[in-house]
Amino acid sequence: MRITALSGGVGGARFLRALRTHLDRTPALAGSELTIIGNTGDDITLFGLRVCPDLDTLLYTLGGGVHEGQGWGREEESHRVQAELAAYGAVPQWFALGDLDLGTHIVRSQWLGQGHSLTEVTARLAERWGLPEQRVTLLPMSDSPVETHVVLEDAEGRRAVHFQEWWVRLQAAVPAQRFQAVGMDRATPAPGVLDAIRTADVVLLPPSNPVVSIGIILGVPGVRDALRGSAAPVVGVSPLIGGIPVRGHADACLAAIGVESTAAGVAGLYEDFLDGWLVSEQDAASVRLPRARVEGRPLLMTDRDAAARLAGAALELALELRPGGVELRSAGRD
Amino acid sequence: MRITALSGGVGGARFLRALRTHLDRTPALAGSELTIIGNTGDDITLFGLRVCPDLDTLLYTLGGGVHEGQGWGREEESHRVQAELAAYGAVPQWFALGDLDLGTHIVRSQWLGQGHSLTEVTARLAERWGLPEQRVTLLPMSDSPVETHVVLEDAEGRRAVHFQEWWVRLQAAVPAQRFQAVGMDRATPAPGVLDAIRTADVVLLPPSNPVVSIGIILGVPGVRDALRGSAAPVVGVSPLIGGIPVRGHADACLAAIGVESTAAGVAGLYEDFLDGWLVSEQDAASVRLPRARVEGRPLLMTDRDAAARLAGAALELALELRPGGVELRSAGRD
Numbered sequence: 214m215r216i217t218a219l220s221g222g223v224g225g226a227r228f229l230r231a232l233r234t235h236l237d238r239t240p241a242l243a244g245s246e247l248t249i250i251g252n253t254g255d256d257i258t259l260f261g262l263r264v265c266p267d268l269d270t271l272l273y274t275l276g277g278g279v280h281e282g283q284g285w286g287r288e289e290e291s292h293r294v295q296a297e298l299a300a301y302g303a304v305p306q307w308f309a310l311g312d313l314d315l316g317t318h319i320v321r322s323q324w325l326g327q328g329h330s331l332t333e334v335t336a337r338l339a340e341r342w343g344l345p346e347q348r349v350t351l352l353p354m355s356d357s358p359v360e361t362h363v364v365l366e367d368a369e370g371r372r373a374v375h376f377q378e379w380w381v382r383l384q385a386a387v388p389a390q391r392f393q394a395v396g397m398d399r400a401t402p403a404p405g406v407l408d409a410i411r412t413a414d415v416v417l418l419p420p421s422n423p424v425v426s427i428g429i430i431l432g433v434p435g436v437r438d439a440l441r442g443s444a445a446p447v448v449g450v451s452p453l454i455g456g457i458p459v460r461g462h463a464d465a466c467l468a469a470i471g472v473e474s475t476a477a478g479v480a481g482l483y484e485d486f487l488d489g490w491l492v493s494e495q496d497a498a499s500v501r502l503p504r505a506r507v508e509g510r511p512l513l514m515t516d517r518d519a520a521a522r523l524a525g526a527a528l529e530l531a532l533e534l535r536p537g538g539v540e541l542r543s544a545g546r547d
Numbered sequence: 548m549r550i551t552a553l554s555g556g557v558g559g560a561r562f563l564r565a566l567r568t569h570l571d572r573t574p575a576l577a578g579s580e581l582t583i584i585g586n587t588g589d590d591i592t593l594f595g596l597r598v599c600p601d602l603d604t605l606l607y608t609l610g611g612g613v614h615e616g617q618g619w620g621r622e623e624e625s626h627r628v629q630a631e632l633a634a635y636g637a638v639p640q641w642f643a644l645g646d647l648d649l650g651t652h653i654v655r656s657q658w659l660g661q662g663h664s665l666t667e668v669t670a671r672l673a674e675r676w677g678l679p680e681q682r683v684t685l686l687p688m689s690d691s692p693v694e695t696h697v698v699l700e701d702a703e704g705r706r707a708v709h710f711q712e713w714w715v716r717l718q719a720a721v722p723a724q725r726f727q728a729v730g731m732d733r734a735t736p737a738p739g740v741l742d743a744i745r746t747a748d749v750v751l752l753p754p755s756n757p758v759v760s761i762g763i764i765l766g767v768p769g770v771r772d773a774l775r776g777s778a779a780p781v782v783g784v785s786p787l788i789g790g791i792p793v794r795g796h797a798d799a800c801l802a803a804i805g806v807e808s809t810a811a812g813v814a815g816l817y818e819d820f821l822d823g824w825l826v827s828e829q830d831a832a833s834v835r836l837p838r839a840r841v842e843g844r845p846l847l848m849t850d851r852d853a854a855a856r857l858a859g860a861a862l863e864l865a866l867e868l869r870p871g872g873v874e875l876r877s878a879g880r881d
Contacts, residue, residue, distance in 0.1 A: 261657040291627060297650020301675050303657060312646050316631020319649075323595040323637060341635050 214245040216528070217413035217445075219354075221252045221426025222267040223284035224452060224460050224514075226274035228419035228527075231520030233275065233347055235528065238521070242528075248350045248409040250436075252421070253331065254361035254394055254429035257377045259308055260298060262318040263325055266377070267426065268335055269317055271351055276342025278313075284460075287313040307382040330356040332403045352409065354430045357400040361425055362393040363469075376425060385462035389469035392425065394432050402435050410439040415531040418449030418487075420459060420512065423479045424466035440486040446534035448489035448527050451476035454512055455495055476500050480507075489530040491523070506534065548579040550862070551747035551779075553688075555586045555760025556601040557618035558786060558794050558848075560608035562753035562861075565854030567609065567681055569862065572855070576862075582684045582743040584770075586755070587665065588695035588728055588763035591711045593642055594632060596652040597659055600711070601760065602669055603651055605685055610676025612647075618794075621647040641716040664690040666737045686743065688764045691734040695759055696727040697803075710759060719796035723803035726759065728766050736769050744773040749865040752783030752821075754793060754846065757813045758800035774820040780868035782823035782861050785810035788846055789829055810834050814841075823864040825857070840868065 216236075218229055229249055236242045252267045266285065273279035273287060280286045290311035299306050310318070317338065324334045331353045339351050361376035367387045376392075379385060410416060421427050431437050440447060452463050456474050464474040472478045476492040477500045483490075487505045497509025508530055514520035550570075552563055563583055570576045586601045600619065607613035607621060614620045624645035633640050644652070651672065658668045665687045673685050695710035701721045710726075713719060744750060755761050765771050774781060786797050790808050798808040806812045810826040811834045817824075821839045831843025842864055848854035 260653050261660045262653065291625075291646075293625060293646040294628060294650045294653065297647055298654055301650065301654045301672065303654045312625075312627040313631055315649075315653075316628045316635065319594050319596070319628065319653075320632055320635045320637045326595045338635065 214242060214414045215248070215409075215412060216245055216415045216417060217248045217250065217409045218417040218419060219250050219252075219421070219427050219430045220267070220271060220419050221421030222255070222270040223274075225267075225419035225421040225426065226271045226279070227284065227514050227520055228450065228524055229271070229349075230274050231514065231517060232417070232524035232528065233349060234517065234521045235525040239525075244348070246348045246350070248352060248405070248413070250352050250354050250406050250409065250430055251335075252426045252429050253353045253355060254359050254425065255376055255380075256358070256360065257308070257375055259305065259310065259318075260303060262315070262322045264308075264310075264318050265321065265331070265335075265353070268338075268351065268353060269314065272317075272338055272342045272344070275344055275347065275349055275351075276339075278342065286311055290314065305378075305382075308377060330403075332356055332405070350405075350409075352405050353403050354406060354433050354436070355400045356403045357396060359394055359396045359400050359429070359433070361429055362395055364390045364393065366390065380425075380462065385465045389465060391469055392466075394429055397429075397432050397434075400433050402433050406433070407435055407439045410436070410443050410445075413443060413445040415528065415535065416440065416443060416445050416447040417527055417531065418447065418483065420450040420452040422461055422463050422466055423452060423482050424463070424470055424472075428482065437486070443486075446488040446531045447483070447486050448491070448531040448534070449480070449483055449487055450523065450527055451479055451490065451492045451496070451512065453479060453496075454493040459512060477502070480505065488534045489527075491527055491530065506530065548576060548748045549582070549743075549746060550579055550749045550751060551582045551584065551743045552751040552753060553584050553586075553755070553761050553764045554601070554605060554753050555755030556589070556604040557608075559601075559753040559755040559760065560605045560613070561618065561848050561854055562784065562858055563605070563683075564608050565848065565851060566751070566858035566862065567683060568851065568855045569859040573859075578682070580682045580684070582686060582739070582747070584686050584688050584740050584743065584764055585669075586760045586763050587687045587689060588693050588759065589710055589714075590692070590694065591642070591709055593639065593644065593652075594637060596649070596656045598642075598644075598652050599655065599665070599669075599687070602672075602685065602687060603648065606651075606672055606676045606678070609678055609681065609683055609685075610673075612676065620645055624648065639712075639716075642711060664737075666690055666739070684739070684743075686739050687737050688740060688767050688770070689734045690737045691730060693728055693730045693734050693763070693767070695763055696729055698724045698727065700724065714759075714796070719799045723799060725803055726800075728763055731763075731766050731768075734767050736767050740767070741769055741773045744770070744777050744779075747777060747779040749862065749869065750774065750777060750779045750781040751861055751865065752781065752817065754784040754786040756795055756797050756800055757786060757816050758797070758804055758806075762804075762816065771820070777820075780822040780865045781817070781820050782825070782865040782868070783814070783817055783821055784857065784861055785813055785824065785826045785830065785846065787813060787830075788827040793846060811836070814839065822868045823861075825861055825864065840864065
């Protein structure tokens with residue numbers, strides 16, 4: 214089976230690692246191929262090095278190198294290089310760059326500088342993390358640079374800052390007035406992105422941020438149309454429980470685009486292509502969608518088994534919504 | 548007093564640190580200003596980062612951060628980032644890049660990428676290492692990229708390799724057929740370089756490699772003419788004792804350009820501007836130069852006091868060769 218997922222960072226990465234675990238535990242599904250289309254709108258150039266936070270989190274999480282406690286970055290990390298950058302007075306200093314993590318940024322920047330595309334570079338990085346052996350392909354949403362900027366106003370005045378500055382330095386505490394996806398009008402989907410959606414048996418939307426992660430991927434010209442046109446069922450997992458984001462500042466992002474911070478509000482952003490929507494059990498009774506099936510499940514990925522159950526539930530719903538899916542699911546339970 | 552020196556890496560850096568110590572210990576000379584013109588022919592771009600080995604060694608040595616045992620790189624260094632680069636299969640791996648050292652390369656590359664000249668970047672790096680407070684100015688020989696390549700022939704065929712590949716990877720064990728200073732024909736001296744030579748009271752040549760360090764600096768258009776035309780005495784320190792390099796592979800370099808590996812042979816490379824030449828005591832009797840005064844001194848910088856004595860002897864000889872120099876020297880001894 215071919216599964217395609219759109220993903221941001223931490224929440225998406227944990228969900229997709231759990232999905233891979235679920236597939237491997239299910240004999241009929243163990244050979245399934247998973248293609249992840251990762252958000253690159255968070256990407257930022259720091260100290261001349263290209264940092265792709267969501268792709269890195271996906272690589273580290275699926276590759277077994279992530280710092281489990283924080284959900285991003287590397288385990289057993291140190292920060293000796295960054296202390297040097299600070300000693301030289303180099304800026305900015307509000308973005309944590311660990312030594313091990315810097316290895317990734319340096320290699321990526323080197324290879325990009327040699328003329329390789331981000332797709333090619335990401336594939337080479339993924340080899341080190343063993344993704345091909347897991348039958349996982351990680352694609353950036355686009356090889357064109359797209360940067361999410363946030364228009365805000367505070368004591369320093371009205372201005373647009375890089376998404377990371379708002380998210381990391383300002384902790385999303387200053388209200389976002391709107392988001393700008395700089396470069397999006399010139400962006401094209403990375404090679405393989407549209408095909409991965411069009412030829413998928415199932416498309417999953419992990420509980421990633423609906424505005425600045427999945428929303429940005431959906432903005433890449435052609436992606437939304439491919440989802441609308443795909444024969445595969447599209448099943449998503451709500452990133453909110455009772456109006457509260459499971460992680461991160463999804464509520465602040467939704468407020469900026471005038472969408473209610475509820476599971477129903479988020480589903481509305483996907484209504485033109487969404488077939489199934491997993492919400493928390495407490496939200497199940499209140500969410501009604503005109504053309505998508507809603508199911509209630511425990512959404513908290515409190516440990517890796519809970520995460521695998523959630524991923525399994527999303528896949529199960531997709532298979533139910535898919536012609537012939539029941540047989541495949543049954544086979545998986547043998 | 549204004550002292551200007553041309554310098555390569557380890558030997559030059561130790562000599563110049565010792566010179567600064569000697570100046571500070573001598574009341575009449577403590578206010579002296581030292582301008583160092585550093586070789587940049589060894590510079591190399593690794594992993595997309597600009598590495599300036601000689602400038603870095605000068606910064607770290609004068610700034611008190613050098614690894615004393617090896618003479619280059621940082622003390623208390625680690626190599627976590629490089630292990631990551633290796634894990635990704637990034638090349639080359641034969642050049643040691645410590646974590647602390649990488650901080651310098653990242654900052655330099657960032658600032659160069661912003662459009663700053665190497666002169667400007669070097670000045671900013673030098674601030675962190677306290678060079679201005681020591682009245683030391685470190686200038687790259689040129690802001691234009693110049694790379695020393697080595698023509699050689701081995702089992703892999705006849706080819707030109709970057710100087711660092713010959714020096715570090717091949718340990719200068721494959722005979723160099725000749726050196727090429729790529730970009731030298733288009734290079735211009737960095738701002739301040741010619742003035743530092745023309746307006747100096749004394750010019751010193753530390754015991755740096757006469758071919759690939761000082762020789763490269765001398766090749767920058769205008770530098771040699773400035774030395775010939777300077778009223779300041781030019782005093783050098785032989786990098787060889789009895790035909791053996793004190794450090795490094797100066798003999799292999801001299802062989803490649805057909806010059807005898809002796810103190811006299813090296814002096815011959817400087818004969819058009821050299822006024823004084825310090826050689827080892829064992830070489831003193833055998834070296835005769837037509838227009839430079841030769842003196843024998845212990846050349847081994849076995850510890851920092853020995854190095855300070857050597858630097859003091861070079862300066863003393865220069866002062867003797869300078870009109871009015873004797874008074875200044877006597878004042879220094881009060």
